[in-house]
Amino acid sequence: MTLEFLTYPGYRFPTEIIDHAVWLYHVFSLSLRDVELILAERGITATYESIRQWCHRFGAEFARKLRRRRPKPGDTWHLDEVYLRINGALHYLWRAVDQRGVVLDILVQDRRNATAAKRFFKRLPAGLKYKPRKIVTDGLRSYGVAHRDLLPDARHRTSRYLNNRAENSHQPTRRRERQMQRFKSSEQAQHFLSSHAMIYGHFRPRRHLMSADQYRRTRARAFQRFRCKDCRWP
Structure with missing residues (x-):
């Protein structure tokens, strides 16, 4: 009996291998060559360029579908900006x-003004x-300028101490920036961080606020959403 593996159109590796490689790269602080080595240890010969x-x-696409299926975020938004060179x-x-602490969105820009x-x-x-x-x-x-012009109905609090979540x-x-030896362009940073923030956060709930049973159930649901048919490439 010959087993038939599901593959994405135009890709020769099974979906399970591709999904696992993408999961490894975004959830852990691994380089592309690290992921290549992990796959090689399991008998899978894939170059780091293929993994890239x-x-x-x-x-x-995984991040977009996970974002679409996530529960409705909270009604208090914490906003912050950090520099990237x-x-x-x-x-x-x-x-x-x-x-x-759920990431709502990120945006890379070359300005820090209104x-x-x-x-x-x-x-x-x-x-x-x-x-x-x-x-x-x-x-x-x-x-403050953006709040007054675009979201005047929302209450605005300004405090360096209340914004620790952001x-x-x-x-x-920062960990991925060091691992990747800095980003090469603003487009690359935007593309990677938009995916990374969603996939990484999907598997990293606030463990210290949960009991062991709650954490295991949350983790199981995270794997189920990531592996579900609706979250795959059509």
Whole structure:
């Protein structure tokens, strides 16, 4: 009896191998060559360039479908920005998380002014299809301008101490930035971090707020959503 494996159109490796490689790369701080070595230990000969293509091709689609299936985020948004140095030029990664630490969206821009803040504020409600009850930011005045123009009904609190959720959410990005020896372009950073934030966060619930049983159930649901037929490439 010959076993038939599901494959993505145009790809010779089974979907299970491609999905596992993408999962490894985004959930753990591994390089492409590290993932290649892990697969080789299991008897799978795939080059790191193939893995790079898989992550680029399927990572964004997995993230998009996981984002579509996730529960509705909270109504309190924590916003923060952190600098990225790309090819010697200073860029800024704008990030929004809810009160449970779930990443809502990210945006890489080369400015840190009111125009950049407004661009990020416009992107958030458009992607989430609803508006927040409260916004928490640091003391950057650009947030106030964007809040008054675009989300005036939401309560705005400014505090460097209440915004730890957003600031802590930058840590996985910093680890990957070091692992990848910095990003090569703003487009690469946007493409990778949009996928990474969703896939990484999907498998990293706030463990310290859960009992062991709750964590195991949450982890099982995370694997189920990632492996479900609706989350695969059509």
